[in-house]
Amino acid sequence: MIKTLDYNITSCNDEELNIKRDSKLHFNLWFDDEKEIKALFFISSGLGEDSNHKYKDKLAKFTTSEYPVAVCSVDYHCIANIEPLGATLDYDYIDKFILKTACKSIDFPISDDDIKDTQSIKNTIARINCHIIKMKKEAKILNKFILKLSTSLIPARNEYNNFGIMGLGKEIDYTRFSSMILIHYTRETNEYHIITSFHDKTLWTMNSKHPYFFSPSRRQIRNILNEEHLKTQSAYPKSKYISYHSIFDKDISPYHEKIKLYKCLKNLGFEARLFVAKDKKDIDGKFIKNLRHGMAMSLKTLIQKELPPLLEEFKNYTPPKLKKQITYETDEYFYNFSEVRNKIKLTCQKKS
Numbered sequence: 001m002i003k004t005l006d007y008n009i010t011s012c013n014d015e016e017l018n019i020k021r022d023s024k025l026h027f028n029l030w031f032d033d034e035k036e037i038k039a040l041f042f043i044s045s046g047l048g049e050d051s052n053h054k055y056k057d058k059l060a061k062f063t064t065s066e067y068p069v070a071v072c073s074v075d076y077h078c079i080a081n082i083e084p085l086g087a088t089l090d091y092d093y094i095d096k097f098i099l100k101t102a103c104k105s106i107d108f109p110i111s112d113d114d115i116k117d118t119q120s121i122k123n124t125i126a127r128i129n130c131h132i133i134k135m136k137k138e139a140k141i142l143n144k145f146i147l148k149l150s151t152s153l154i155p156a157r158n159e160y161n162n163f164g165i166m167g168l169g170k171e172i173d174y175t176r177f178s179s180m181i182l183i184h185y186t187r188e189t190n191e192y193h194i195i196t197s198f199h200d201k202t203l204w205t206m207n208s209k210h211p212y213f214f215s216p217s218r219r220q221i222r223n224i225l226n227e228e229h230l231k232t233q234s235a236y237p238k239s240k241y242i243s244y245h246s247i248f249d250k251d252i253s254p255y256h257e258k259i260k261l262y263k264c265l266k267n268l269g270f271e272a273r274l275f276v277a278k279d280k281k282d283i284d285g286k287f288i289k290n291l292r293h294g295m296a297m298s299l300k301t302l303i304q305k306e307l308p309p310l311l312e313e314f315k316n317y318t319p320p321k322l323k324k325q326i327t328y329e330t331d332e333y334f335y336n337f338s339e340v341r342n343k344i345k346l347t348c349q350k351k352s
Contacts (some may be wrong), residue, residue, distance in 0.1 A: 002064050004057070005029045011077070012166055015346045017203060017212055021166070023157040025077070030060040031070035038068040038311060045073065050299060051085060063303055067311065077166040078159045081200040086156030091121050098150045103128065106135065106147065125149070125194065132193040146195055153200040161202040164222050165346070217332035225257060227264055229328045234268040237320055241265055241272040242306055244288070244297060252293040 011025035031037060041063055045051040050059075060071040080086040091099070096115050103110050108131050114124045128147065135141045155161070204214040220226055233239075245258045255276060265272035277288055277295060287305070289296035325338035334349040 001034060002030060002032050002061055004060075012344065012346065014162060014166055015348050016162075016165060016218070019203075021077070023077075023159055025074070027072060027074040028056070028060070029070060029072050030057075030064045032064050035064075035068050037070045038315065039070075041067075041069040041071045041307070043071065043073040044076070045079060046294075051079070051082075059299055059303075062300060063307075066304075067307055069307075069311075078155050078161050078200070080156035080159070081153055081161060083153075087153045087200065088156075089118050090152045090154050091115065091118060092152050095150045095152055096121075098148075099124075102147050102149060106132065106141065125196075129193055136193075145193070147193060149194060149196045151196050151198050153198050155200055161200045163202070163204070215332060217330040220330040221328055221333075221335050225261055225264070226328075230264055230268055232326065232328055234270065236322070236326060238270045240310070241270060241274075243273075244275045244277070244295065244302070246277045246291045246293065246295050248291045249293045 006026075006028055008024040008026050011021060013019065013021045043050065043056055043060065045056065050056060056073050060073065063069060063071050083089070099115060099121070100110065106128075108128055110124060113120065115121050132141070132145070132147060136143050136145070203212050204218070205212050207213060208215075221229075223229075241262070243258060243262070245253070245255050247255050249255050258274060259276070262272045262274040277283070277291055280291075282288055283290065287298050287301040289298075323338075325336060327334055327336045329335075332351055334351065336347045336349065338345050338347075
């Protein structure tokens with residue numbers, strides 16, 4: 001029988017900014033109590049369909065019913081940085097300044113009452129959109145004119161975007177995913193006139209005098225294409241990497257960076273396999289459905305395709321008994337990750 005367990009546990013603090021975490025780490029665990037469990041299967045959600053709990057629950061139950069695995073899905077730090085997961089919209093002083101400046105550029109007067117709260121600003125933006133349509137009809141501005149605005153997202157649970165170190169770890173360049181785009185579309189004219197960028201809350205700053213300065217060193221530890229860090233990883237038991245990517249994914253997760261990563265991994269002795277979807281012949285309508293970011297890929301089909309051979313390959317694997325720690329060096333710090341009492345611990349030691 002498939003069991004589903006819910007956990008809320010004390011997790012890591014922010015060692016970089018020396019901030020104690022006040023939210024609990026939530027995760028779900030699915031397993032069949034009538035099976036011998038051969039492996040743990042983790043679902044690391046992004047911002048797409050796999051962040052939906054009902055979808056994850058269905059996927060996890062399918063996986064545990066078909067294979068001898070337990071499935072774990074972790075709501076990592078600041079996962080709730082989009083509205084469907086609990087984030088709320090907010091307009092801080094910078095967002096309001098951008099809005100006021102934008103309105104001046106199109107001769108659209110606004111008062112303090114027009115931007116006093118979120119609903120007022122939403123109403124104001126709707127009026128601005130109508131104003132732009134009118135100006136285009138009167139040939140006062142070019143038809144290709146787009147007004148660019150900004151909105152803040154406040155993550156749920158009083159969390160903030162740490163860009164990966166407290167979340168999934170050193171997997172992707174989180175700084176690239178700190179914003180999203182909303183296009184204000186006008187159905188009558190089949191055009192859009194306003195683009196709003198959404199930026200989630202973070203404590204990092206580009207002020208070099210501030211203790212929370214996001215220095216080049218802070219970026220280095222988060223950059224998966226840091227070849228020195230990959231060399232450090234290669235000295236340990238090597239993970240196996242399998243990826244699928246679209247050649248048309250140029251903005252969210254540029255394909256040329258994934259190609260560079262896999263070339264580097266192979267050169268360092270990792271077993272790394274990358275499939276790049278290049279044209280319409282790679283779209284089968286079941287597994288890969290389009291060539292945009294994520295390719296609308298069926299995760300169920302991915303599991304059916306890749307999990308059985310992995311289970312077979314590693315069925316007799318015995319991990320070597322090594323000290324569970326790894327240290328990455330940046331320009332300013334040594335980042336030491338270790339396992340202490342079944343918990344991942346990070347220490348950041350500033351270079352002398």
